[in-house]
Amino acid sequence: MDLFELGETFRLARIAANKTQQQVAEQSGITRARISRxxxxxxxxxxxxxxxxxxxxxxxxxxARPIGHRRTLDDVLTEQRTPAVSVDETRRRVRPSRSEASVRTAGKRE
Structure with a gap:
């Protein structure tokens, strides 16, 4: 798996977790621009x-596992427990709710 595939996997997980790039940036300490890239x-x-x-x-x-490692029963069971993310889900934008956005805006004015 290369960095491109890791980024794609991350994006799908972020969308499934219903988090914006900004929310992840605030939680992880990584800039939103870097997350986007x-x-x-x-x-x-x-x-x-x-x-x-x-x-x-x-x-x-x-x-981490050895190169060439094949799927195990544990891998299959984990995949079955993990909800699949549809193509439509990956294309939707995750935005903070209006109440979250208004709280952020109000905080900046003060």
């Missing part, structure tokens, strides 16, 4: 600590 495959590199922080923010785990 990661999701679109435009980020040339990303350190391990940052990658783990992003994955944690959307509920992903990073697992």
């Amino acid at each position: 990661f999701e679109t495959g435009l980020l040339p590199e990303l350190g391990t600590v940052k990658l783990l922080s992003l994955f944690e923010a959307v509920g992903l785990d990073l697992l």
Whole structure:
């Protein structure tokens, strides 16, 4: 799996978690612009600590295993427990609710 595939997996998990890039940025300490580049495959590199922080923010785990490792029964069971994200779901925008947006706007005025 390369960085492009990790970014795509991350984007799907972020959408499934119903989080915006900004929410993940605030939780992980990684800038929203960097998250955007990661999701679109435009980020040339990303350190391990940052990658783990992003994955944690959307509920992903990073697992190291030998190259050429085949799927195990545990992999299949995990896939069955994980809800599939439809293509339509991946194309929808995740936005904060109006109440969250108004709270942020009000906070900036004060």
